[in-house]
């Protein structure tokens with residue numbers, strides 16, 4: 171029945187790991203060919219793979235794991251998906267209903283443990299409710315602001331027979347968030363846009379979650395109005411990096427021009443972003459002179475952190491459609507003179523060239539490695555995942571994304587160990603594409619076992635490791651905040667990465683001379699199978715620009731800054 | 746701003762200038778939350794309050810619609826105006842939540858709480874307790890030669906006042922239900 175429900179939901183792939191409490195479902199899986207099961211090596215890997223699958227396709231990712239330790243292993247992935255609004259449906263096995271509460275073998279209070287890290291979850295006690303509940307789980311995961319859902323299924327419920335209910339016959343859920351924005355509010359925003367002298371679009375993952383249509387509308391709106399646009403880490407690709415209105419990413423490690431424009435704008439139009447603390451910096455001096463409008467599907471995101479002048483509750487795609495239509499029907503007005511001066515100012519900021527760095531002929535700079543990766547792969551059918559740390563921020567700065575759903579990274583939770591399993595999930599969904607995980611030496615060790623999954627399913631994923639033999643981001647903060655006392659931020663006893671890859675059955679190579687880098691990247695791209703490229707990079711490079719915690723956008727540190735002890739005062743307690 | 750009633754002064758200046766001057770004022774609000782009566786729904790609501798650091802002053806819950814399987818949770822909470830708005834938005838986001846009513850802003854509401862108070866004493870104190878109970882319209886629901894249990898219904902303040910008076914007269918134990926509340930008038 172479970173497999174039937176999944177099929178009827180259009181599921182073609184399940185990421186999972188079997189165990190005692192889900193054997194009946196695995197038996198069903200064995201006896202069919204419509205749904206492909208991807209056997210991972212750790213349940214956290216299953217959830218991240220499903221996230222990669224979901225984020226690169228727009229379809230929900232599905233996970234099947236057993237009870238107890240499997241469910242607890244899934245918790246990090248669930249929290250990650252909740253923070254980044256990724257639609258995931260996780261099915262867990264549970265001890266039989268009559269044993270619940272007895273501390274049975276591999277019993278865990280799965281719905282209790284996962285209640286705060288799912289959008290919603292259910293324990294099914296009656297087989298007749300099983301199919302209906304699974305359909306509800308898909309509905310909730312994909313409707314409104316997407317997120318993870320979990321269905322906990324006791325083993326006796328799996329064995330019992332009951333009536334199957336197809337999705338069309340499932341109970342209609344009262345959970346139907348409003349999609350259309352209020353026309354009066356949208357008109358008010360159009361009025362603000364007509365007058366604004368220094369407007370900026372600040373976009374986020376909500377644009378991507380709203381679907382490709384929303385990105386298309388955003389492009390049309392930006393190009394027609396001529397307003398500059400920046401985006402959060404999660405929103406990269408909604409507007410093309412090659413577009414001339416693109417200012418680059420904003421935030422703690424965002425571009426100088428993007429952060430300065432946010433600080434000095436007179437109209438900020440937030441589309442599907444949530445004023446995260448990585449974005450705002452110091453709240454009481456965040457963009458002090460601007461009117462702020464916020465388009466979001468989640469009412470609780472509005473006025474949570476930053477008080478806005480105008481709130482529009484609705485799905486980004488629907489709101490942008492109305493916004494464009496109303497703006498056009500009122501004569502496509504913008505404040506041309508104001509915009510001209512605004513762009514002149516932005517060009518001055520751009521001229522700072524905040525991403526410049528001192529390159530070296532002897533040692534590979536991490537920025538250079540990413541620039542070469544970009545150069546040698548751009549234009550290809552390419553998907554990028556990342557781990558968490560400096561390499562992640564450099565990837566966001568130096569790689570260009572032309573389309574949505576091409577960039578998968580752990581933003582809200584910052585989960586080391588996300589990238590490798592996520593790259594597997596992306597590759598499953600896009601078998602012929604070039605899928606690269608930009609990794610750090612420390613992060614990749616957190617779910618390294620998933621290389622084995624890639625090998626088993628012949629996934630030609632590329633692990634691009636920027637090895638600085640450091641917890642680089644931690645080291646940077648210790649330099650900035652703790653007087654260069656580098657407590658535990660070395661990664662000693664690292665494996666010989668290529669040898670380790672080969673032990674898994676994956677090809678590996680190390681490169682350390684800048685002169686060999688292009689050749690190594692080419693070999694990685696051209697190799698028809700999983701490949702791990704270890705790039706030995708400068709060990710002490712810092713990631714700039716950087717807004718030190720507790721500082722506003724216009725107090726950015728640039729590449730030539732002396733970073734030691736740059737974080738002080740109130741900022742020191744922030745993360 | 747013609748189309749919407751956006752406060753004047755927001756045209757060039759930041760929203761910060763428009764911030765509520767009462768931002769630091771702590772308000773008390775009574776919320777009525779209509780939910781599907783499904784397992785875990787109360788844990789979800791309570792988890793939201795503890796997880797996000799909101800206050801619960803009082804909480805009552807019971808099924809109010811058997812056929813529709815709906816329960817009504819009445820929560821009395823305190824916080825700044827911005828926090829109260831956030832609490833309502835966060836509650837509204839919980840999947841089995843159907844409606845969130847802020848009875849404090851939706852006009853006057855009737856709030857009642859029931860309490861049972863055990864008062865033990867002899868002689869003058871015993872007589873005095875009985876006399877005060879009469880004034881507060883509390884009923885005697887159990888009595889021994891040394892004690893009474895009083896039942897009192899009223900606003901939380903009335904219950905507080907009665908309990909304060911009983912304390913010197915031999916208050917032994919008190920059990921309170923928490924607040925139940927309905928908005929006045931004909932509408933839900």
Ligand SMILES: Cc1ncc(C[n+]2csc(CCOP(=O)(O)OP(=O)(O)O)c2C)c(N)n1
Pocket residue numbers: 557558559560561562584585586587609610611612613614636638640641642643644
């Ligand atoms: C699971 C988890 N544990 C700890 C952290 C804290 N953390 C953030 S970045 C980082 C260092 C990452 O090192 P590496 O993967 O080598 O990347 P680098 O910064 O060196 O590029 C750590 C420990 C985290 N984000 N996630």
Ligand SMILES: [Mg+2]
Pocket residue numbers: 559610611612636637638639640641642
């Ligand atoms: Mg590192």
